[in-house]
Amino acid sequence: MSDFDKLNRIREQFNRSTETLTNVSEVTGESGFRRLHILWLYPDVLNIHGGRGDVMAFLHMCDLMDIPVEIRRLDDLKAEADWSWPHIVYMTAGELKCVDKVAAALIRQMDGIKRFIRRGGLLIANGSSGAALAKTVELYDGSIVNGTGLLDMTWKERESVWGDDIWVRTEDGLDVIGNQIQVADVTLGEGQKPFGKVVYGRGNNDDGVEGAVSDGVVYTGVLGPLLTKNPHLTSGLVEAAATLAGVKVGRKLAPEDIEIEEKSAEYIKAFMKDKMKSAGESAEVETQVDTQTE
Amino acid sequence: MRFRFALLAAKFTAWAINIVAKGRGTNLPGKIALKFDPDFISHIKGLDPDKTIFVTGTNGKSTTTNLMAHVFKKAGFRVAVNLEGANLIGGVVVSLLKNCSLSGQLNADVVLMETDERFLPIIHKQLPAKHLCITNVQKDQVQRNGEPEIIRRKILSVISEDMTVYVNGDEPNALSLGEKAGRCVKYGVDRNKSSFDKKNDFFSVTAPCPICHEAIVYDHYNIDNIGSFHCPTCGFGAAANDYLATEIDFDAKTFHVGDKVYDFKYSTPYFLYCYIAALTVASEFGASSDVISEAFADFALQGGRMETVKVGTKEIKYLRMKQENPETVQSALNVIADDPTPKIFLLGLDELVDFDPHYTNTFYTFDCDFRRLIASGIERCICFSGTVAYDAGLRMLYDGFAEEKLTVLPTNDDKTIIDELEKYDCDNVYLITWLHKYEALAEYVKKLNG
Numbered sequence: 001m002s003d004f005d006k007l008n009r010i011r012e013q014f015n016r017s018t019e020t021l022t023n024v025s026e027v028t029g030e031s032g033f034r035r036l037h038i039l040w041l042y043p044d045v046l047n048i049h050g051g052r053g054d055v056m057a058f059l060h061m062c063d064l065m066d067i068p069v070e071i072r073r074l075d076d077l078k079a080e081a082d083w084s085w086p087h088i089v090y091m092t093a094g095e096l097k098c099v100d101k102v103a104a105a106l107i108r109q110m111d112g113i114k115r116f117i118r119r120g121g122l123l124i125a126n127g128s129s130g131a132a133l134a135k136t137v138e139l140y141d142g143s144i145v146n147g148t149g150l151l152d153m154t155w156k157e158r159e160s161v162w163g164d165d166i167w168v169r170t171e172d173g174l175d176v177i178g179n180q181i182q183v184a185d186v187t188l189g190e191g192q193k194p195f196g197k198v199v200y201g202r203g204n205n206d207d208g209v210e211g212a213v214s215d216g217v218v219y220t221g222v223l224g225p226l227l228t229k230n231p232h233l234t235s236g237l238v239e240a241a242a243t244l245a246g247v248k249v250g251r252k253l254a255p256e257d258i259e260i261e262e263k264s265a266e267y268i269k270a271f272m273k274d275k276m277k278s279a280g281e282s283a284e285v286e287t288q289v290d291t292q293t294e
Numbered sequence: 295m296r297f298r299f300a301l302l303a304a305k306f307t308a309w310a311i312n313i314v315a316k317g318r319g320t321n322l323p324g325k326i327a328l329k330f331d332p333d334f335i336s337h338i339k340g341l342d343p344d345k346t347i348f349v350t351g352t353n354g355k356s357t358t359t360n361l362m363a364h365v366f367k368k369a370g371f372r373v374a375v376n377l378e379g380a381n382l383i384g385g386v387v388v389s390l391l392k393n394c395s396l397s398g399q400l401n402a403d404v405v406l407m408e409t410d411e412r413f414l415p416i417i418h419k420q421l422p423a424k425h426l427c428i429t430n431v432q433k434d435q436v437q438r439n440g441e442p443e444i445i446r447r448k449i450l451s452v453i454s455e456d457m458t459v460y461v462n463g464d465e466p467n468a469l470s471l472g473e474k475a476g477r478c479v480k481y482g483v484d485r486n487k488s489s490f491d492k493k494n495d496f497f498s499v500t501a502p503c504p505i506c507h508e509a510i511v512y513d514h515y516n517i518d519n520i521g522s523f524h525c526p527t528c529g530f531g532a533a534a535n536d537y538l539a540t541e542i543d544f545d546a547k548t549f550h551v552g553d554k555v556y557d558f559k560y561s562t563p564y565f566l567y568c569y570i571a572a573l574t575v576a577s578e579f580g581a582s583s584d585v586i587s588e589a590f591a592d593f594a595l596q597g598g599r600m601e602t603v604k605v606g607t608k609e610i611k612y613l614r615m616k617q618e619n620p621e622t623v624q625s626a627l628n629v630i631a632d633d634p635t636p637k638i639f640l641l642g643l644d645e646l647v648d649f650d651p652h653y654t655n656t657f658y659t660f661d662c663d664f665r666r667l668i669a670s671g672i673e674r675c676i677c678f679s680g681t682v683a684y685d686a687g688l689r690m691l692y693d694g695f696a697e698e699k700l701t702v703l704p705t706n707d708d709k710t711i712i713d714e715l716e717k718y719d720c721d722n723v724y725l726i727t728w729l730h731k732y733e734a735l736a737e738y739v740k741k742l743n744g
Binding site: 056108260 | 305414433436437438439440441442443444447492493494495496497498499500501502506507508509510527558645650651652653655657658659660661665667680682684685688689691692693694702704
């Protein structure tokens, strides 16, 4: 049984005007404990592909693992975030057109962002919001938008959209599955580590890798929502951030917590395997998939 | 000569298809006409861009086109229209063919075409309509459309200073498209008892302003992502609508525009936008308010808003949704939520099979809010699909549905689905799934019923 009751009880207690949400009333543990701080950056602007589900997944995972968490949202692009507060900063998927304003807002706060990363913070961007972390983004009309350059990558808007399932394996051997709606090709600079290797799907540029990652900064185009569909990734992120922040992790994620997500993954991986087979991809690929899974 | 041959070949094909499969909509005659004469449309005599209206946008264009055609006909206009929803270039040609004489003379006072928003630039190149009605530009079919801005740009590319556009003034992307047109007529719906806000949900999101890309503020919503809005940064969105539906009474099924009362049989907020769009364009083309009122009163939508099929004592009410389109899913959820009686909810999301590669997107359901539906008394939710049944179930759980009332069937097998349904006493059943799955289920039930 994956208990979603806590999430929905918490959801009833908080609203847009509170601008912050916490599960401290629901998680076990003594009072006065430290909280994991998650900042949800620009959700009104970065509003597509069900991205808000990722933030719900953060809350749900913290409920499951008895991690006291506080989530704040910052919607105003002109406002200055308090970068000393969060342990995780998350940007949900947004439209590529918004990269100009989002990148400009981040560049303006770069000193704070760098301090945040230096003290072990984790900045994650999902979908096209990752463009703001690139060095440059070339849009459909040839115009160039300067990104933050937090990751050594360049983006170029595609003439057509590419949509498909995707299956990525990270360096740590974690399988991440979901969908990819790619409106821009992503080229990594030499030495820039990807988020993972592509097992199935297109990835950054049909080049066998997906996303980009460096110390404390992550971009992945895997949608799903990413964190609802990949509970092991979600639990890894909150546990790592909580540990670094000195926040108590009440319990480990148990298999029965995520039975439904695991079942979902089983069917979706089988679907991708079938596509690989019907595309005539080699037995080598199939072997690779089979040995890499489970 | 080429045109004449194309015309005759296409008309003959249309006639032959009508003999073989009467009433079956097809683009084939249009394809044949264009094959023999790629400039076929421009060779039609009497085709006047000043009397040509395109209806485009993400949602509501078929119903709006149907309503408009009904009003125009009631007003005495001869209308060339593609009512069958064939909204690509071939479908437009077929509709024009039907209204052409053998000499290629158009016998219509008004040409009214629903046009696919993605193919609008191609269609407009052949038929440069001077009137464009834009219903909305929303999240939809992301595998081909990507993001709403991509579609907004496609529509924008055809708009010029010699055009009149009729835009939904309550939808930011549609409204933004009016700025480039020579004339922009705005329509909208006043706040009403179905209006809502999302301030009670920490996880709710609005949208980026299409002009300045900063966050929009909605004062209220009439339907998801459509309502009274403004951009606090650039001021976009504050202007009044030229045609505004007011004093909306969903029970009496009436609304006002000015002093005039109009009936709307399909009394949901979603349909109301179709009515006010049709009223706006018809009024601007000279239809009187009396004629429009009369037309609205006897308008009947092809297929209705809800289809039903009986299994024993159970009535399955099927609500259509569009693929990867959160607004249509939300509209369907809202209709079900409006029924406070106990119910079974069948949710059949599935992999998307429109074109290769087929894929398993269900993320758009996280752009919807299932909580009002869940609070409306679902005794059992059955999620079925060969691939994504567990994802659908998970979506229900995230919005607070009790796991013990959830059945996940990882199959599309009709018998398994109906057998599971029959385990429960409740006769009030709602179904959301793709049209092809509903048709398969209905066919199975028909055989079952003998």
